[in-house]
Amino acid sequence: MTAVNGFYAGIDVGSLTAKSVIIDHSGIVAAKIIRTGAVPQKAGEAVFQKVLDRAHCRREEIRRIVATGYGRISLPFADKALTEISCHAKGVRFLNPDVASLIDIGGQDSKAITLNKDGSVADFIMNDRCAAGTGRFLEIMAGALEVNIDDFSRLSVRTGEPCQINSTCIVFAESEVISLLAAGNSRSDIAAGLHQSIARRVGTMARRLKPFKNTAFVGGVAKNQGLCRALENVLGAGFMPIDADVQITGALGAAIFAKEQVLQEQKNECHDVGTYKND
Amino acid sequence: MNVMTLEHTRTIDEVKTSFALALEMAKDEGHKVVGCLCSYFPREVAWAAGAITVGLCGTTQGPIEAAEQVLPADQCPMVKATYGRAINNTCPIFPLADCIVGETTCDGRKKMYEVLGREKSMHVMDLPQKPENPAALRYWIDEVHRLKGFLEAQLDCRITHDALLAAIEQGNRERVLLKRIHQCRKSHPVPIMGLDLVALSTSMSYTIDRKHYLKELESVLEELRRRIAAKQFACSADRPRILWTGLGNSLGCDKVLRLVEQSGGVVVCQEGCGGVTRMDDQIDPGDDPIEAIARRYLKVTCASMSPNNTRFEQIDRLITEYKIQGVIDLAWQSCHAFNIESFRVREVVKEKHGLPYLHIVTDYSQSDVGQLKVRIEGFIEQIKFGLGR
Ligand code: SF4
Numbered sequence A: 001m002t003a004v005n006g007f008y009a010g011i012d013v014g015s016l017t018a019k020s021v022i023i024d025h026s027g028i029v030a031a032k033i034i035r036t037g038a039v040p041q042k043a044g045e046a047v048f049q050k051v052l053d054r055a056h057c058r059r060e061e062i063r064r065i066v067a068t069g070y071g072r073i074s075l076p077f078a079d080k081a082l083t084e085i086s087c088h089a090k091g092v093r094f095l096n097p098d099v100a101s102l103i104d105i106g107g108q109d110s111k112a113i114t115l116n117k118d119g120s121v122a123d124f125i126m127n128d129r130c131a132a133g134t135g136r137f138l139e140i141m142a143g144a145l146e147v148n149i150d151d152f153s154r155l156s157v158r159t160g161e162p163c164q165i166n167s168t169c170i171v172f173a174e175s176e177v178i179s180l181l182a183a184g185n186s187r188s189d190i191a192a193g194l195h196q197s198i199a200r201r202v203g204t205m206a207r208r209l210k211p212f213k214n215t216a217f218v219g220g221v222a223k224n225q226g227l228c229r230a231l232e233n234v235l236g237a238g239f240m241p242i243d244a245d246v247q248i249t250g251a252l253g254a255a256i257f258a259k260e261q262v263l264q265e266q267k268n269e270c271h272d273v274g275t276y277k278n279d
Numbered sequence B: 001m002n003v004m005t006l007e008h009t010r011t012i013d014e015v016k017t018s019f020a021l022a023l024e025m026a027k028d029e030g031h032k033v034v035g036c037l038c039s040y041f042p043r044e045v046a047w048a049a050g051a052i053t054v055g056l057c058g059t060t061q062g063p064i065e066a067a068e069q070v071l072p073a074d075q076c077p078m079v080k081a082t083y084g085r086a087i088n089n090t091c092p093i094f095p096l097a098d099c100i101v102g103e104t105t106c107d108g109r110k111k112m113y114e115v116l117g118r119e120k121s122m123h124v125m126d127l128p129q130k131p132e133n134p135a136a137l138r139y140w141i142d143e144v145h146r147l148k149g150f151l152e153a154q155l156d157c158r159i160t161h162d163a164l165l166a167a168i169e170q171g172n173r174e175r176v177l178l179k180r181i182h183q184c185r186k187s188h189p190v191p192i193m194g195l196d197l198v199a200l201s202t203s204m205s206y207t208i209d210r211k212h213y214l215k216e217l218e219s220v221l222e223e224l225r226r227r228i229a230a231k232q233f234a235c236s237a238d239r240p241r242i243l244w245t246g247l248g249n250s251l252g253c254d255k256v257l258r259l260v261e262q263s264g265g266v267v268v269c270q271e272g273c274g275g276v277t278r279m280d281d282q283i284d285p286g287d288d289p290i291e292a293i294a295r296r297y298l299k300v301t302c303a304s305m306s307p308n309n310t311r312f313e314q315i316d317r318l319i320t321e322y323k324i325q326g327v328i329d330l331a332w333q334s335c336h337a338f339n340i341e342s343f344r345v346r347e348v349v350k351e352k353h354g355l356p357y358l359h360i361v362t363d364y365s366q367s368d369v370g371q372l373k374v375r376i377e378g379f380i381e382q383i384k385f386g387l388g389r
């Protein structure tokens, strides 16, 4: 086996979904997404097995595994854990070298990241502990409107006049939605108002990082077209295209780290790049 | 605590409980106790009155619930925990204080002191908020005189010129030693982890015999210097060197500091209360010790002051002096002053030095630890992966 040959895996266990990507020297070989469920470790194992099957690959052929996401430390078979901040940055930059910043909205947090010219992380910011501006917020609001999450997004695009939603706290927003319904507002106007409120919150957070331009939108919530449009409006620019499923960029980045680290070690046997010695 | 091995394993509550025992014995011998709450408190005046000074700030989550029965929940945890400890009978030290002294720094403290004053005889010093204003010093000198009057009346004593000079001498010696201890961390790698130094210095600061305290500081300094000479470092050279600024660097409210060092960083310098910068300002007694004391304490930097430019000059200087690779700036939730100043900290760190900067807003609870881990590990990765650039 030559230096660059072989397969590398990234596994991203988030709060709602687990993702895994296998790459080789030329790019993505296979990717897989499943629901996380109650046990992150099981989800990590399951998604890894599924992506191996899809890639027609045996476990022994994977030269290194990097884990990321909330469940990153619960995977005993991973060689290393890195945060989704580094991994998303790496994955996005691989898919589109012109990207200079990104927004990732996941199940329980949202992040804005800016990149240096070489693709490394220049700065990042995350929502604080509250759930406003996360996938969880959208799910609960869809519940308050009694629609599923996909219809919720579709509804928001068909609005006449979006309602003004002022509460960012889940509990208050939920009761605000209920009063808006009671006052006779249409579901789509309320849905649009909710999307705008998240977009304003995430957009304002992102713009604390300067400069914030050439942005990619990734993570599960980036599949929500209503939110995409609303965020583009807040940021005043369209998102950069990403030529892959926007949900897998973290796992992809993890796989790329796995590969880079093997190559680096081959170059410099004794230099241990980026491992956390518990000294 | 062992000052020779620099080991420290006790929690802040254990430190305070055993200190309270010693304090009770000292009181039996006739010593008076003054409770203090902030870096602006001119401790030398209380020492000159023959009193033992003791910090009463709350740094743990426990007493917050009790405080919230009186104070609104959206106050900073420091304000709530300090008040809560005083009223829920869990602070072994509070009942032993003969009186307490506070200062008008932020709104939260100043309004909390109004209700805290019901529990114990209390004096609040009026701190001018624009210290660079020439009238500010004159006013503050008067305030230090008033403090002297208050303590003399409360403790039934006379504060003499000579006692003030002796107290100044003591304070200066403590500051010199503390400064040298902090400066040992310019060494790369450092001879002591950030958390260990915080634990050790918080716990040593609960002292009854200040001469003994000087001895302890001396042996800590000696041990640190010995370690550096013997190349016995606390960690390997590849840990990113972090400058800590803002709040959250004392024992008890140290959850973030702990996470930083668990995630592979090392805190090598602290700016602000509990850090190295306050140790620079010595007191030159001249002919009027009260005036000299006032002059020194007005130099303390705090976000409750405006425009507080010295803080940013110091951050700028420390980044270079301590070969800093990233800066963490912690503000407690609902602390408006430090939260707003973060914007200016970011400017110095990112724009002037081009270094990674992490702003953290949190409280004393453990509820956000998972989320904080992501941010802190991400920050350490940002430093490590960016190093080759
Ligand atoms: S941060 Fe400000 S209010 Fe708090 S102890 Fe320091 S000087 Fe006092």
Ligand code: SF4
Pocket (backbone or CB within 6 Å): B076, B077, B078, B079, B105, B106, B107, B108, B109, B247, B304, B332, B334, B335, B336, B337, B338
């Ligand atoms: S943390 Fe901020 S709000 Fe709280 S006591 Fe200190 S200065 Fe005041």
